[in-house]
Amino acid sequence: MLNSINTNPGALLALQNLNATNTELATTQSRINTGKKVGTAKDNGAIWSMAKMQSASSSSLNAVKDSLQRGQSTIDVALAAGDTITDLLTKMKEKALAASDTSLNTASFNALKSDFETLRGQIEKAAANAKFNGVSLADGTTAQISFLANADGGNFTVQAQNLGLVGLGLVTGSNTFTSASTAKSMIDVMSKALQTATNKLSSLGTSSTGLDTHLTFVGKLQDSLDAGVGNLVDADLAKESAKLQSLQTKQQLGVQALSIANQSPQTILSLFKG
Missing domain, CATH: 1.20.1330.10 (f41 fragment of flagellin, N-terminal domain)
Structure with missing residues (x-):
């Protein structure tokens, strides 16, 4: 591997992995906070659209129930x-x-x-x-x-x-x-x-x-x-909770890996010491 003070491939890779972990962690935390795995069209457009149509049908039935109850009376x-x-x-x-x-x-x-x-x-x-x-x-x-x-x-x-x-x-x-x-x-x-x-x-x-x-x-x-x-x-909160624990651990390891990768250029200095 090329030793360079301009580019640190190890740190770049560690940062990419840490960013990916942070993205997953944010998604998991959002699911736990909202209780939904698909909260917006951005999460899954097809499922979100289907759910919205079914929710609309369910809400419409409230008017039907009101009318039928009026009929009962x-x-x-x-x-x-x-x-x-x-x-x-x-x-x-x-x-x-x-x-x-x-x-x-x-x-x-x-x-x-x-x-x-x-x-x-x-x-x-x-x-x-x-x-x-x-x-x-x-x-x-x-x-x-x-x-x-x-x-x-x-x-x-x-x-x-x-x-x-x-x-x-x-x-x-x-x-x-x-x-x-x-x-x-x-x-x-x-x-x-x-x-x-x-x-x-x-x-x-x-x-x-x-x-x-x-x-x-x-x-x-x-x-x-x-x-x-x-x-x-709806999100499976038990599954998301377990995943949260895993991602938090993975995040901590990613931070440590990035810290170690950032120390790599320091080894170059040892080459210039008499």
């Missing part, structure tokens, strides 16, 4: 109104049955008739007030309501169920009684209305179950996407 309100309405229909049937008794005096009959009509009015109020966020599935003002189903804008559609008087078949003029005989006829009408109401509530319940199932699926899908992104960009 809307259906729950309609179901609550439906429970009230079926109770009212049951009581109306009882009033009609009691009024069909021919032994009643006029005052008792009229009291039952008044109670029956009051209960009838409460049905319409219950259906009209069954709104969540201004939307109702029970008052007959809408045919169906759609909620977000996926990040692409697909819809989960719920069919509305009219639980008002018209929806239950209790049309004006035929949903009261004026005599014991018409009260007896009203018993069958109320039975049919009660059956209609329970069928409609069953349909809403099925929609609610389907919505709950889909919401659970969306949650699992989001978790899977987040886990997938983690697999792409």
Whole structure:
């Protein structure tokens, strides 16, 4: 090897190795600090781009979950109104049955008739007030309501169920009684209305179950996407910690090697000593 005071190949090589070690050490420390092996496009452009797209899909599902949860609440309100309405229909049937008794005096009959009509009015109020966020599935003002189903804008559609008087078949003029005989006829009408109401509530319940199932699926899908992104960009901290120890030792040795290489030109001076 050429002995020169102008160029020290050994020191240059030692410096190159030390710089490489310092670069690796900085990368490892960055991974430990951030918890990510791919934090920017500079680290790995392809993986970073893929992770960003998956993260965007996962974030979009938050809007889907919000919409589906709003759908749950809307259906729950309609179901609550439906429970009230079926109770009212049951009581109306009882009033009609009691009024069909021919032994009643006029005052008792009229009291039952008044109670029956009051209960009838409460049905319409219950259906009209069954709104969540201004939307109702029970008052007959809408045919169906759609909620977000996926990040692409697909819809989960719920069919509305009219639980008002018209929806239950209790049309004006035929949903009261004026005599014991018409009260007896009203018993069958109320039975049919009660059956209609329970069928409609069953349909809403099925929609609610389907919505709950889909919401659970969306949650699992989001978790899977987040886990997938983690697999792409997260650092193995146990591995990086072990690597840090190794690089710190390697750095110390590199500093010593550079120090030794820098002493090499000093040997040339010994050649000029008498």
